[in-house]
Amino acid sequence: MKILTAAQTRELDQATIREQHLTSAELMERAAEALVEWFCSLLDQEQAGEVLVLCGPGNNGGDGLAAARLLHQAGYQMRVALLPAETQSADWQHNRLHLPEAIPVADISEQQLPAILPGTVVIDALFGTGLARPLAGLAAALVAHLNAARARVVAVDIPSGLFTEAPQPREDVAVRAQHTVSFGTPKLAFLLPQNAEFVGEWHVKDIGLSQEFIAGSTTPWYYTDEAAVAGALPARAQFSHKGTFGHALLLAGSRGKVGAAVLAARACLRGGVGLLTARVPGCGYDIFQTSVPEAMCLADPQPNFISALPDLQPYQAVGIGPGLGQDAASLAVLQQLLQTAAATTAHQKPLPLVIDADALNLLGQHRELLALLPENTVLTPHPKEFERLTEPARDDYHRLELLRQFAQQRRCLVLLKGAYSCLATPTGELHFNSTGNPGMATGGSGDVLTGLLLALRADARLLPFQAAQLGVYAHGRAGDLAAAKTGQAGLIAGDIAHYIGPALREAEA
Numbered sequence: 449m450k451i452l453t454a455a456q457t458r459e460l461d462q463a464t465i466r467e468q469h470l471t472s473a474e475l476m477e478r479a480a481e482a483l484v485e486w487f488c489s490l491l492d493q494e495q496a497g498e499v500l501v502l503c504g505p506g507n508n509g510g511d512g513l514a515a516a517r518l519l520h521q522a523g524y525q526m527r528v529a530l531l532p533a534e535t536q537s538a539d540w541q542h543n544r545l546h547l548p549e550a551i552p553v554a555d556i557s558e559q560q561l562p563a564i565l566p567g568t569v570v571i572d573a574l575f576g577t578g579l580a581r582p583l584a585g586l587a588a589a590l591v592a593h594l595n596a597a598r599a600r601v602v603a604v605d606i607p608s609g610l611f612t613e614a615p616q617p618r619e620d621v622a623v624r625a626q627h628t629v630s631f632g633t634p635k636l637a638f639l640l641p642q643n644a645e646f647v648g649e650w651h652v653k654d655i656g657l658s659q660e661f662i663a664g665s666t667t668p669w670y671y672t673d674e675a676a677v678a679g680a681l682p683a684r685a686q687f688s689h690k691g692t693f694g695h696a697l698l699l700a701g702s703r704g705k706v707g708a709a710v711l712a713a714r715a716c717l718r719g720g721v722g723l724l725t726a727r728v729p730g731c732g733y734d735i736f737q738t739s740v741p742e743a744m745c746l747a748d749p750q751p752n753f754i755s756a757l758p759d760l761q762p763y764q765a766v767g768i769g770p771g772l773g774q775d776a777a778s779l780a781v782l783q784q785l786l787q788t789a790a791a792t793t794a795h796q797k798p799l800p801l802v803i804d805a806d807a808l809n810l811l812g813q814h815r816e817l818l819a820l821l822p823e824n825t826v827l828t829p830h831p832k833e834f835e836r837l838t839e840p841a842r843d844d845y846h847r848l849e850l851l852r853q854f855a856q857q858r859r860c861l862v863l864l865k866g867a868y869s870c871l872a873t874p875t876g877e878l879h880f881n882s883t884g885n886p887g888m889a890t891g892g893s894g895d896v897l898t899g900l901l902l903a904l905r906a907d908a909r910l911l912p913f914q915a916a917q918l919g920v921y922a923h924g925r926a927g928d929l930a931a932a933k934t935g936q937a938g939l940i941a942g943d944i945a946h947y948i949g950p951a952l953r954e955a956e957a
C-alpha cells in the first residue's frame with residue numbers, strides 16, 4: 449500500500465470527488481460515517497458518557513462536526529467546542545449548519561478552555577493534513593490543556609499538531625491520542641517511534657478514495673500489508689528437488705553464542721531452503737549437530753570463533769553474523785567473503801549475502817569494506833547498528849533519510865529493524881512492514897530473521913527485493929501467530945522459527 453504526502457492526500461480527495469461525481473461534503477460525510485462506525489464499535493453510549501468534540505476551522509473540524517451529528521443521532525451525548533478562526537472551510541460551514549440544536553456548542557478562548565474531566569472521551573478534530581505550521585497561541589494552549597486532562601482521546605485523521613510527513617520541533621505541542629482514525633492510506637507519521645506517544649493505536653478506514661489516483665501517484669514510502677505479499681511465494685512444482693530451493697551457507701556463532709547459529713539455522717530450514725550448511729566454531733559442532741540434525745555442519749579449526757571461510761562454490765546464498773563475535777580472524781573471514789562474493793559478479797549474478805549483527809558491527813568498524821558489498825546484499829541493522837554504519841540521526845525522519853541514502857549508495861537492501869521495520873531498496877524506496885508485535889523484542893529473534901532471509905535469498909525463484917520483503921513480513925507474521933499461543937511475554941525466538949511455515953503458507957501462490 450502506498451503512503452502519500454499531505455499534498456497528495458488533498459489531490460486524492462479532489463480526484464475522488466471528480467471521478468465519482470461527489471460533492472466534497474459527501475466525501476466528508478463518508479469520512480465521518482467511517483469514524484462513527486469505528487467509534488460505536490469501540491464504546492457504546494453508556495461507556496462513552498458525554499463526548500466532547502474539539503473542532504478546528506478546516507475540513508478536519510468539518511469531519512468533527514459531521515461526526516458529532518451522526519453520534520448524536522446514534523444516541524450519544526455530545527458537546528462541541530469550536531476553535532475560533534477568521535474563516536472556516538465551506539464543508540465546515542455546511543456541517544455547522546446541520547449540527548442539531550440539541551448539541552451544546554461553545555467557542556473556545558484563552559479564558560474559557562473547555563472543561564475536561566479525567567476519562568472524558570474527546571474527539572480531536574482540530575487540525576488534520578492541512579496543518580501549515582507548528583501550533584501556537586490558543587491552539588497550543590488548548591492542546592496542552594487537553595493533554596493534561598487525562599481524557600480518552602480519539603484523533604481524527606492525525607493527532608492535531610503532528611505533521612503528516614515531517615518532524616515537528618521537539619518542544620511543540622501535539623495531541624496525545626489513544627486512537628487515531630485515518631482515511632484511505634496510512635500516514636508516514638504513524639510509523640515512526642517518536643510519534644507513538646501521540647498517535648496511539650491507529651486505524652485506517654476505507655472511504656472509497658480513487659484507486660486510480662493512488663495507482664498513478666509516485667511515492668518513496670510503502671506499507672507492506674497482506675496484499676503486498678499475497679502470492680509472493682511460488683508454489684512448489686511436483687518434480688522439485690533439494691537443488692531447486694538452493695544450498696545456503698550460514699556463518700554464525702562463537703563461544704557462548706552457538707544458540708544464535710542454531711536459531712538462524714532452524715529458521716533457514718523452516719524458510720524452505722533446499723540444503724543448509726553451517727560454519728560454526730569448533731566448540732559448537734556437537735551442539736549444532738544435535739540441535740539441528742537437518743543441517744550439515746563444518747566445524748571451524750578454531751574452538752571459540754570462526755577463523756576460516758569455506759569454499760563458496762557450492763552455495764547459492766551466504767548469511768553471516770548471528771553470534772559471530774568480533775574477533776580479528778572473523779573480520780578476515782568477512783572481508784574474504786565480500787571479496788569472493790564481489791569477484792563472482794564479473795561473470796555471473798552476485799552471490800546473495802545476508803549480513804547481520806556482529807558482521808554489521810565489524811563493517812561499522814571497517815567502513816572501507818562497505819565498498820565491497822555485492823549489489824542487493826541484505827543488511828539487517830537495528831538502529832544502533834545502523835548508526836555504526838553511518839552517523840547518529842537527529843530524529844526518526846533524519847534516520848529514514850540516512851537509510852535511503854545508504855541503500856542507494858551501496859545498492860543494497862537495508863532493513864532497519866524495529867516496530868514497522870523499514871526495508872530500503874537500491875532505488876530509494878522505503879517499505880514499512882506491518883506485521884510483528886512487541887513480544888518479538890527478545891533475544892534471538894533477529895537471528896531467526898537472518899536465517900529466514902537467507903533461505904529466501906537462496907531460492908532462485910525470488911527476486912532480491914521480493915525475498916527480503918517476504919522474509920520480513922513472514923517473520924513478523926510468524927511472531928504474531930506464535931504470540932497468539934504464548935502471549936507476548938512468553939514468546940521466545942524459537943517460537944517464531946516454529947511458526948515460519950504457517951506464515952509462509954499464507955503468502956503462497
Ligand SMILES: NC(=O)C1=CN([C@@H]2O[C@H](COP(=O)(O)OP(=O)(O)OC[C@H]3O[C@@H](n4cnc5c(N)ncnc54)[C@H](O)[C@@H]3O)[C@@H](O)[C@H]2O)[C@@H](O)CC1
Pocket residue numbers: 458461462472475476477479504505506507508509511533535537574575576577578579580581582583584587604605606631
Ligand atoms: N478534502 C476532503 O475532501 C476531505 C478531507 N478530510 C479531512 O480534512 C482534513 C484536511 O482539511 P483541511 O485541508 O481543511 O485542513 P485542516 O482542517 O487540517 O486545517 C486547515 C485549517 O487550519 C488552519 N491552520 C493550519 N495550521 C494551523 C496552525 N498551526 N494554527 C492555526 N491554524 C492553522 C488553516 O489556515 C486552515 O484554516 C483531513 O485531515 C481530513 O480530516 C476528510 O473529510 C475526507 C475528505
Ligand SMILES: [K+]
Pocket residue numbers: 508572573574575576603604605606607608
Ligand atoms: K486531528
